[in-house]
Amino acid sequence: MNALRVLLLTKMIGVALAATFLLGLRPALAEQKPLIKIGHLAAMSGFAAVYGRTQKLAIDMAVKDVNDSGGINGSKIVVLTQDDQLSPAQAVRLYRSLARQGVFAVIGPMSGTQWETVSPMSKRMKVPTIGVNAAKPGITVRPWSIRLVAVEDTIVPEAVGEFFKSYPKIKSIVIVGDVREASSKAAAEMYGKQAAKHGIKVLDTISFSTRATDLSPVAIKIKGLKPDAVLYAGFIPTALLLSKSMQAQGVSMPVLGNGIIWPGNFPHAAGDAGRNWHTMGYSTNKLSSGDAKLYGSFAKRYLAIAAKDSALQQPANISNNTVAYDAVMLLAKIMRKAKISGATDIQEAREKIKNGINATKTYVGLNKYRIRDTGDAYIRARAMRIDTKNKVWHFIK
Amino acid sequence: MIDHLFFTGINILLAWSAYIVLLSGSLSFAQGAFMAIGCYIAGVLTVKFGWALEPALVVAAFGTAFIGAAIGYPALRTRGLYLILLTVGVTFVVRVGLEQFEYVGGVLGFGGMLGATVWHVGVAVVIVGAALCVLSVSPWQRVLDAIREDEAVAESLGINAAKVSVACFSAGAGVAAIAGGLYGHYMAFVRPEIFDILISIFVVLYVILGGVNNMWGAVLGAAILTLVPEYVRVLSEWRPTAYGVVIVLLLLFRPMGLLTFRIVTVRLPNSPRETASNQSA
Numbered sequence: 001m002n003a004l005r006v007l008l009l010t011k012m013i014g015v016a017l018a019a020t021f022l023l024g025l026r027p028a029l030a031e032q033k034p035l036i037k038i039g040h041l042a043a044m045s046g047f048a049a050v051y052g053r054t055q056k057l058a059i060d061m062a063v064k065d066v067n068d069s070g071g072i073n074g075s076k077i078v079v080l081t082q083d084d085q086l087s088p089a090q091a092v093r094l095y096r097s098l099a100r101q102g103v104f105a106v107i108g109p110m111s112g113t114q115w116e117t118v119s120p121m122s123k124r125m126k127v128p129t130i131g132v133n134a135a136k137p138g139i140t141v142r143p144w145s146i147r148l149v150a151v152e153d154t155i156v157p158e159a160v161g162e163f164f165k166s167y168p169k170i171k172s173i174v175i176v177g178d179v180r181e182a183s184s185k186a187a188a189e190m191y192g193k194q195a196a197k198h199g200i201k202v203l204d205t206i207s208f209s210t211r212a213t214d215l216s217p218v219a220i221k222i223k224g225l226k227p228d229a230v231l232y233a234g235f236i237p238t239a240l241l242l243s244k245s246m247q248a249q250g251v252s253m254p255v256l257g258n259g260i261i262w263p264g265n266f267p268h269a270a271g272d273a274g275r276n277w278h279t280m281g282y283s284t285n286k287l288s289s290g291d292a293k294l295y296g297s298f299a300k301r302y303l304a305i306a307a308k309d310s311a312l313q314q315p316a317n318i319s320n321n322t323v324a325y326d327a328v329m330l331l332a333k334i335m336r337k338a339k340i341s342g343a344t345d346i347q348e349a350r351e352k353i354k355n356g357i358n359a360t361k362t363y364v365g366l367n368k369y370r371i372r373d374t375g376d377a378y379i380r381a382r383a384m385r386i387d388t389k390n391k392v393w394h395f396i397k
Numbered sequence: 398m399i400d401h402l403f404f405t406g407i408n409i410l411l412a413w414s415a416y417i418v419l420l421s422g423s424l425s426f427a428q429g430a431f432m433a434i435g436c437y438i439a440g441v442l443t444v445k446f447g448w449a450l451e452p453a454l455v456v457a458a459f460g461t462a463f464i465g466a467a468i469g470y471p472a473l474r475t476r477g478l479y480l481i482l483l484t485v486g487v488t489f490v491v492r493v494g495l496e497q498f499e500y501v502g503g504v505l506g507f508g509g510m511l512g513a514t515v516w517h518v519g520v521a522v523v524i525v526g527a528a529l530c531v532l533s534v535s536p537w538q539r540v541l542d543a544i545r546e547d548e549a550v551a552e553s554l555g556i557n558a559a560k561v562s563v564a565c566f567s568a569g570a571g572v573a574a575i576a577g578g579l580y581g582h583y584m585a586f587v588r589p590e591i592f593d594i595l596i597s598i599f600v601v602l603y604v605i606l607g608g609v610n611n612m613w614g615a616v617l618g619a620a621i622l623t624l625v626p627e628y629v630r631v632l633s634e635w636r637p638t639a640y641g642v643v644i645v646l647l648l649l650f651r652p653m654g655l656l657t658f659r660i661v662t663v664r665l666p667n668s669p670r671e672t673a674s675n676q677s678a
Contacts, residue, residue, distance in 0.1 A: 088584060089593065093400040093627075116508055116586040136505075180496055180503045182588065 023199050032340030033075040036349075038331060039098030041091055041108035041118075044083035051110065051142065051263060054312070055132070056081055057305060058321040059107065061298070062328035072335045075342035079328070084109050088117045099127050104340070107327045112136040112183055119145045128353040130331070132323040135259055136183050140375030143358050147376045148323050148330070148369060150282060152187055155259055155381040159280030160194040160231070162383040163256045166396050170228040170254070172201040176218060178234035179207040187233035187258040212238060219222075219245035230255040234263050239277075247273040254278060256383065261317035267391040275388045278396065282367055282379045285318050285392050289380050290326075290367040298325065298366055315392060325366035334360070338376045399515050403583060405623045406518035407576050411596070413525055414573035414613035419609055420538075421558075421565040422545035423473060426597040427484035429574045430491035433592035435461045435574020436581035437501050440510045443582065450512040454521075456569040456577045465570025469538035469563045488594050495589035506588035513582035521575050529612040533660040541565070606647050608654025617655050 003363055040059055042052035059079055067076045079366075080096040080103060091114040098106055105128040109118055112134040122129035122144040131140065131147035135155065140147050173195055177188030188205065193200050203225045206218050215238060222230060230246075232239060232255055239261045246255070255277045262281040270277060282288065285303065288295045299318060306316030334340075334356030340349045363369045370378040384393040411428055418425045435457040442453035472483050501507045532538060543551040544558045551558050581587050599622065607618025625643055647655070 088586075089404060091585060093404070096400055113506065113586065113588050113591070117584050120508075120511075120585050180504055180590075185504050357470065 025082045033073075035340045036072055036075045036077045036335065036340070037101065037103045038077060038079045038328070039057040039095075039101070039103035039106035039108075040079050041084045041094055041098070041106065041114075042081060042110055043086040044081065046085045048086045048110065050265070050312070051133075052083070053309075054263075054306070054316065054321050055110075055324045057309075058302065058325040059328055061301060061305070062332075066328065066332045072332055073339055073341040077328075077332065078378070079107075084114065085210060086111050086114070088114050091118055092121065095121055095127075096125070099125050102346050103127070104335070104346065105129065105331055105353050107132060107324065107331075110134065112139065115139055126347070126350060126354075128350055128357055130327045130357070132314045132327050133320065134183075137376060138374060141231040142375045144354055145375065146357055146371060148327050149320065149377060150379040150381060151193055151376045152183065152190060152259070154378055155280050155282075156187060156190040157194055157197075158381040159259075160191065160256065161198065162396060163254075163278060164198050164200065164228075166383065167229060167254055172203050172227045173229045173231055174203050174222050174225050174227040175205040175231045176222070176233070177205065178210050178238060181210050182236065183260065184233040184235070184258065188231075190224060191233065196322045196389060205265045208234070208238065209236070210235065212241070213246075215288060216245045216248070217243060219251055222246065223251045224248045225294070227253060232257040232261075234258070234260070236261050236266050236269075239266060240269050240273075243270050243273040243277060252276055256280070259381075262393065263317060263321070265313050265317065267317065267386050267388070267393060268313040270386065270388070272388055274386050278383055278385045279393060280381055280383055281319060281393070282381055283318065283320075283322050284384060284394055285315060287395060288322060288367050288395050290322075290365050295322070295366050298322070313391075315390070317392070317394075322366040326363070326369070329365050330357075330360070333363075402628060403515045403518050403667060406515070406522050407580050408600075408603060408623045409522055410525060410572055410576035410579075411600045412517075412607070412619040413529060413612065414569040414571075414576065415600045415604050416569075416609070416612060416615040417529075417565050417572060418569040419604060420541040420545065421562040422548065423476075423566065424481055424601065425484045425566065425569065426481055426594065426601060427468070427487040427491075428600045429592050429594065429596035430488040431461050431465060431570040431573035432580070432596060433466060433491055433495060433589065434570075434575035436577035436587055436592070437495065437507065438574070439578030440507055440581050440587070440621040441501060443512070444507075445510040450517070450578075450582055450647065452659070453506075454517075454575055457578045461574030461577075462567045462571035466563055466567035469566030469570075473559065473562045473566060485594060486535075486596070488592075488597055492589050492592055492599055495592075502588075503595045504589065506586055507581075508586035510582040510585055513579045517582075518579055521579065525572055525575070526616075533612055534662050536662060538660070538662045542673075543643050591629050598608070598656065602644065604654075606651075606654055608656035610654070610657055610659050614654050614656040 007074050042055050042168055043049055044052045063077055063079050080098060082098060084090040084094050091109040095118050107130050109115060110133040115134045116139045119141040123141050126144060129145040133151055135152045137151040137153040175188050175191045178184040181221055203275055208215060208218055230253060239257055257277060257279045259280050262279045285299055302318055303316055306312050307314055338352040338356055340352055360371055367379050372378055383396040385396050387394050414428050428573050439453040439457035442448040442456060443450055468487060475483055491612045496504045540556055543556060544561055603618035603622055604615045608614025
């Protein structure tokens, strides 16, 4: 009887030990699962490097958050960032290179021209691709690519409408646009339509070139026309030139700039000359349309990390870098649900991600997205005004 | 690798387009413009009219060559700096013209072009290269050498330098058009801003760095300046500086280019020089 008890006890201890050993092995085994690779195309050098670097900052935060929460079905993720210098030819080369390296999906590239080249490629090469920049509507080719960013056919009407409501005394405007740049030209045309819709008179449409170095003639013309407001479509350098020229001419009516001046350093560089300037977007350094608690935590961490980068003007402008963070989190969510890990066959993983992306109608992350049939997202756009003292954008209301 | 080969091939074609013009002693900065014209002509034929790529490229090449001849006839009355400025002006005019041309999208760009592969570029390089090889060893090379060295003396020998120069300008435009058509059908989407003056500057740089005395210099210059930026990619933010340093070093130590040899031309058995040398022997 004692021998039987000893045998039984020994067996129980043996089973317990074996179970403990196996349970302990699980994490080690999970850590040995291959990494999930995601590609990222952005301008990391050249004149647009600041946009690429701040975007990468948001993406790195997302990668850390995903990996800290256990990865995806046992696999950690890694984002392979490639510097495309905002060149369409480089984007093509690097996109193919990332596909050959076995990435499950690609985030980017940044510019509209690059997206118009890469989005059709995603369909040909069957690689899920998420765009997080570029505002020109109608250039996303489904089903292998979507753009998480809101585009100008929704941003401009909403923001312009809010701007006009905030300044009810506006009866006439002048439109100032960089007509040799695609998205600016499109925005300038939309301004005209929105003005007509709100019964606002367009006194004139003044064109300038991307490479203009002196916009004082434009400011003088605006002064002569005496509009109640100015609607601007162009890049940040010319916006800064115009703001200084208008200040020099003593022209001080409200100015609404397009979404291109929302990211970047306009609040820092404009100084007092930018006090009447506004822009359009969907998040500030404090608020967004998405999960408030998540956004508050993200913004705090982002600004703390950005503060350590001496190349960035402080405070950093979070702007649309939230979309890059959400892109990584959306991919993580889709992969978790589809039981994808680093051991999944590449083509199978890509197919599942593509299906997951197409099945996504809404997503709430740092922003609140509704995916349209065009493949672009809808995010509620707001008009923003500049806070020259703190060098940030605030929602106009 | 395939992309590297493709873009190297495109740049070789562009370098040859500039080299062909240089053969007659003219320096043109309009190759970017002819690349754009060829791209858009081929694109309209394939996208709007449903043509296959290959005949579209041929029509684009001849069409652009015709446009090149029309521009070259008055332009080549100028020389040196004035010709350079004129061809720079052509590049700007073409770009602005395309931005205003709504039929091909204007500033918004033109897309839908598909079908170019690295094989197309390879065939184009072989065909143009073979033609240049034949030219290099033929008596026509001596005619071009004569015009380039001293146009007045060439004229006094009965060579119509103006016609030959225009022919070279036109042929260069045609080759640039082929490169443009292939580029557009590989990228699937183009905008006029892509074809700016920088392309023309780089194209001339390929030839000058590789060597202007023979057709292989353009090949070497294009290959090096296409591939070096890819292999110094690791330098990231310093890439433009590294690129510039490479160019400066090459110009300092090999100002005539990397390949300076001239190709010996073939003399026909009954040519006057052969007959004279036989008689003296």
